[in-house]
Amino acid sequence: MEFQCPHCKSLVSKVMTLSSNTIWATFYSDGRQIWPHLPSDDGSLFICSACNEYLRRSDLRKPSFIAKTIKSNKHYLDNLKLEDYIKILSTDHITDPWKEFHIRKRILWMFNDRIRKVTWIIQAFMQSEEERQVWNKNLERLLEIYQTTPWPNNDQEELEKIYLAQAEILRESKRFDECVSVLDTVENEKFDKVKEKLRKACEEQNPYVIAI
Ligand SMILES: [Zn+2]
Numbered sequence: 001m002e003f004q005c006p007h008c009k010s011l012v013s014k015v016m017t018l019s020s021n022t023i024w025a026t027f028y029s030d031g032r033q034i035w036p037h038l039p040s041d042d043g044s045l046f047i048c049s050a051c052n053e054y055l056r057r058s059d060l061r062k063p064s065f066i067a068k069t070i071k072s073n074k075h076y077l078d079n080l081k082l083e084d085y086i087k088i089l090s091t092d093h094i095t096d097p098w099k100e101f102h103i104r105k106r107i108l109w110m111f112n113d114r115i116r117k118v119t120w121i122i123q124a125f126m127q128s129e130e131e132r133q134v135w136n137k138n139l140e141r142l143l144e145i146y147q148t149t150p151w152p153n154n155d156q157e158e159l160e161k162i163y164l165a166q167a168e169i170l171r172e173s174k175r176f177d178e179c180v181s182v183l184d185t186v187e188n189e190k191f192d193k194v195k196e197k198l199r200k201a202c203e204e205q206n207p208y209v210i211a212i
Contacts, residue, residue, distance in 0.1 A: 004063040008051035011063050027197060029168050029210045032109045034116065045085075045106070048076050054080070054088070055062040086134055101145050107138050108172075112209040125208075139173045160186045167198060172209070176202040 002013050025033045046055045077156055080088075086184070087106050094100045111131075114123045126132045144165045163186050172180040179202050184193050194212050 002063055003060040005050060005055065006052070006059050006061065007047045007048060007053040007055075010048065010050035012050065013089075014046065014060075027212050028116065029174070029194075029201075030104070030108055030110070031165060032112070032116075033167075033207075045080050045103075047084065049078060049082055062116070071164055075099075080106075082107065085110065097145060097149060100141070101120050104138050104142050104145070108142065111135055111138075115208050136173075137139075139169055143169045143173070143180050157188055157190070160188050160191060164191060164194060171202055172199060172207050174207045176205060176207075 002011055005012050027033050045062075046057070049054070054206060085103050088094075089100070089103055089107075094103070108120065109170070111125070114125050143166065146162060146169065151162055163182055167179045167182040167186075170176075170182060180199060183199055186195055197210060197212050201207075
């Protein structure tokens with residue numbers, strides 16, 4: 001699929017996975033869904049190979065007629081890597097809590113991908129002391145954001161999804177007792193199966209992401 005970069009106006013191509021078929025998807029405790037047979041595409045953020053600017057999925061526009069007629073070099077949109085997300089947090093001054101939340105959620109997922117083994121590269125969960133610090137800080141901030149953000153227009157079910165997400169961050173932070181206390185506040189029977197899995201993982205003192 002071709003798009004036009006809003007920054008440098010280059011034509012950029014990107015393989016999009018637009019399938020909405022979730023029947024075969026695997027759902028994970030950190031909120032990530034993985035579709036088998038499709039490239040893993042968590043890509044709400046991309047980097048333009050022509051100008052190195054970051055783009056959100058919602059920034060992507062169909063190319064204008066003029067852009068289509070310009071014969072340009074082949075540029076492409078790349079999914080950001082873990083290092084890119086960490087770099088954005090350390091170099092950009094991010095004041096928008098939603099943007100910070102979005103980036104931190106992806107950092108969480110990308111670390112956890114090492115456990116999910118979505119790639120063929122076998123990696124240690126933590127590769128350095130620096131990574132461990134990034135991981136710990138990330139969990140801390142995500143929890144803070146979950147606890148202090150006024151979530152808009154939430155009905156009880158949506159609110160309980162946020163409690164489940166908080167419980168998961170507590171579990172991944174090895175705060176198992178607190179995780180169970182938060183799980184106890186979730187009442188909707190719809191979430192019983194997820195609660196049971198998280199509770200069992202807490203009993204086993206397992207802080208790693210699990211399929212649910
Ligand atoms: Zn560009």
